[in-house]
Amino acid sequence: MALYALIRAMPSNYVKQMTSGKPGVTDQLIEQLEKNYGLDSSIPEGYVKWAGNVIKGDFGTSFVYKQPVFKVINDKMWASFWLSFIALILELLIAIPLGIISATKQYSKTDYAITTFAFLGISLPSFFFAALLQKFFAMDLRIFPLQGMVTAREDYEGFRLLLDIGWHYCLPIIVFVVLGVGSLMRYTRTNMLEVLNSDFIRTARAKGLSEHKVIYKHAFRNTLIPIVTMVGGSLPGLFSGAIITEGIFAIDGLGYTALQALKFGDIPFLMGFNMFLAVLTLIGTLISDVLYAVVDPRVRLS
Amino acid sequence: MSVQNQTTVKPITPGQLILKRFLRNKLAIAGFAIIVGILLFVTVGLAVTPYGEYEIFYSEEINDKDVEITDPNQSVTGDNVEIYKKAKPNSRHLLGTDKDGRDVLTRLLHGGKVSLFIAFACILVELAIGVTLGGIAGYYGGWVDGLIMRLVDVINCIPSLPVMLIMSSIMIANQFPQKYKIYALIGIMSLLGWVGIARIVRGQILSLREQEFMVATEAVGLSTPRRIFKHLIPNVMPQLIVMATLGVGSVILTESALSYLGFGVPFPYASWGNMVNTVNDPIIMKNNLNMWVPPGVMILLTVMAFNFLGDGLRDAFDPKMKR
Numbered sequence: 022m023a024l025y026a027l028i029r030a031m032p033s034n035y036v037k038q039m040t041s042g043k044p045g046v047t048d049q050l051i052e053q054l055e056k057n058y059g060l061d062s063s064i065p066e067g068y069v070k071w072a073g074n075v076i077k078g079d080f081g082t083s084f085v086y087k088q089p090v091f092k093v094i095n096d097k098m099w100a101s102f103w104l105s106f107i108a109l110i111l112e113l114l115i116a117i118p119l120g121i122i123s124a125t126k127q128y129s130k131t132d133y134a135i136t137t138f139a140f141l142g143i144s145l146p147s148f149f150f151a152a153l154l155q156k157f158f159a160m161d162l163r164i165f166p167l168q169g170m171v172t173a174r175e176d177y178e179g180f181r182l183l184l185d186i187g188w189h190y191c192l193p194i195i196v197f198v199v200l201g202v203g204s205l206m207r208y209t210r211t212n213m214l215e216v217l218n219s220d221f222i223r224t225a226r227a228k229g230l231s232e233h234k235v236i237y238k239h240a241f242r243n244t245l246i247p248i249v250t251m252v253g254g255s256l257p258g259l260f261s262g263a264i265i266t267e268g269i270f271a272i273d274g275l276g277y278t279a280l281q282a283l284k285f286g287d288i289p290f291l292m293g294f295n296m297f298l299a300v301l302t303l304i305g306t307l308i309s310d311v312l313y314a315v316v317d318p319r320v321r322l323s
Numbered sequence: 324m325s326v327q328n329q330t331t332v333k334p335i336t337p338g339q340l341i342l343k344r345f346l347r348n349k350l351a352i353a354g355f356a357i358i359v360g361i362l363l364f365v366t367v368g369l370a371v372t373p374y375g376e377y378e379i380f381y382s383e384e385i386n387d388k389d390v391e392i393t394d395p396n397q398s399v400t401g402d403n404v405e406i407y408k409k410a411k412p413n414s415r416h417l418l419g420t421d422k423d424g425r426d427v428l429t430r431l432l433h434g435g436k437v438s439l440f441i442a443f444a445c446i447l448v449e450l451a452i453g454v455t456l457g458g459i460a461g462y463y464g465g466w467v468d469g470l471i472m473r474l475v476d477v478i479n480c481i482p483s484l485p486v487m488l489i490m491s492s493i494m495i496a497n498q499f500p501q502k503y504k505i506y507a508l509i510g511i512m513s514l515l516g517w518v519g520i521a522r523i524v525r526g527q528i529l530s531l532r533e534q535e536f537m538v539a540t541e542a543v544g545l546s547t548p549r550r551i552f553k554h555l556i557p558n559v560m561p562q563l564i565v566m567a568t569l570g571v572g573s574v575i576l577t578e579s580a581l582s583y584l585g586f587g588v589p590f591p592y593a594s595w596g597n598m599v600n601t602v603n604d605p606i607i608m609k610n611n612l613n614m615w616v617p618p619g620v621m622i623l624l625t626v627m628a629f630n631f632l633g634d635g636l637r638d639a640f641d642p643k644m645k646r
Binding site for chain 1: 596602609
């Protein structure tokens with residue numbers, strides 16, 4: 022509710038934005054338009070109206086896209102989702118092995134190198150890293166396109182289109198992976214260390230099992246429990262998009278759309294978007310709770 | 324014999340143990356060194372730099388070459404006089420000048436001051452709110468706890484970046500004075516950020532208050548504030564220090580992202596984030612690395628140093644850690 026008041030208090034009135042600079046627009050017309058968009062009511066009044074519609078399952082119509090908010094979100098979220106999904110898989114493939122290596126060789130040179138790399142990724146500001154990539158790979162070397170999702174003026178179809186999109190996705194995915202891989206790696210390392218210090222690992226070693234077997238059969242499986250729950254919990258978040266990265270690479274995903282909506286004062290879309298984010302967070306928590314019980318046989322839902 | 328024993332078996336205080344563990348962590352030491360270095364760089368640099376934050380330089384075209392006007396008495400109004408913009412690094416401007424003819428290095432120093440100030444202030448406010456509310460929730464329990472923790476849940480659900488963007492655009496529209504915007508920024512960021520600290524403090528206090536030493540303080544008849552602040556909070560200190568250190572890094576990142584999007588520290592004030600923002604101009608991205616790479620590297624270095632330090636401190640404080 023406070024969110025609605027905030028958004029309504031925003032400066033960029035969509036009607037004013039639309040009409041400004043157009044001669045022949047009378048005050049009467051503006052009034053009429055404001056009425057059409059529901060901007061004439063006071064803030065509490067508008068909120069009650071909006072909430073009433075939401076209960077009926079109607080999130081309203083986006084001002085900019087002239088389509089139901091739900092449809093706009095549905096249209097845009099897949100670009101964001103595939104981007105983050107591919108990035109997540111790459112992150113897992115890199116982070117888990119490296120995390121295990123740095124845990125088993127704690128305080129070795131390899132561990133320090135991996136840790137430094139992980140922190141480098143965590144600490145990089147996404148916009149700066151994206152700009153560096155654009156500068157070197159897109160501008161100087163011309164290997165990857167600067168931004169956008171498809172090459173302009175080329176009407177690819179089918180597989181070629183997929184390839185083209187993939188080619189455009191490369192740089193954003195690198196940004197996602199480098200930025201996200203660090204925390205996942207640290208998480209793996211911490212959990213692995215904890216498992217390696219537990220009694221059953223000592224037992225396994227005392228039994229005379231090979232180090233390889235101890236780590237990959239006994240320790241690794243137990244490390245997976247928290248990782249699976251965390252990754253499962255983050256799945257819904259993949260739909261939410263990344264405002265900054267999408268903005269820089271002009272990826273037509275949810276984050277980019279939200280930034281545009283913010284500029285134009287697209288109230289129904291912003292409200293829908295924020296609701297969507299809140300729901301995603303809730304679903305994420307739910308999934309990780311359920312997964313925890315599924316993966317770990319010691320936890321039983323009674 | 325007994326004298327010898329006394330000298331060889333020296334009791335180590337927990338503090339010394341922590342220090343010892345900390346000093347053995349090379350990355351943490353490196354982080355500490357970088358932080359000290361950056362603080363020195365900013366403070367000494369600001370004292371030494373001869374230029375002002377918004378001082379604009381002019382140049383004169385002599386024989387088809389832009390030559391900077393160095394004489395302060397020379398008039399800067401003339402036909403072939405223009406702003407000394409986008410200059411390459413040279414002896415007078417070690418990092419060149421930006422697109423409005425201001426010294427990049429000087430702005431870098433001022434930006435550092437602003438970014439660090441925001442980060443520290445933000446963490447202090449977050450700590451104050453988080454410790455107080457978390458402490459109250461954990462100590463009293465019951466409906467007070469329920470109320471505070473619901474508030475924490477609600478704030479946790481709010482998507483922070485969109486909300487901050489919305490708030491700043493409201494401030495811009497309502498002609499909020501630029502000078503105070505930095506403080507508003509600190510306020511907003513800490514209002515959204517204290518929940519993590521409150522959670523930790525509450526959790527710790529919930530488990531601590533059942534222990535014997537707390538029963539003892541009650542038996543002795545100490546007052547409630549004294550029990551909270553003298554006996555409970557010091558026990559949460561290690562976690563708080565770690566959270567605060569890691570928090571400084573993340574606040575710098577958030578602030579720079581906001582400034583980068585144009586919603587944070589307002590122009591003409593410099594901040595590392597809004598200096599990197601110049602990269603949005605493709606020509607600058609391509610040709611003027613000196614304008615956007617240094618602030619980016621500064622953000623990276625600072626955030627990384629705080630992360631190293633926080634991580635090292637966490638390891639050092641953890642009594643379970645074996646070396």
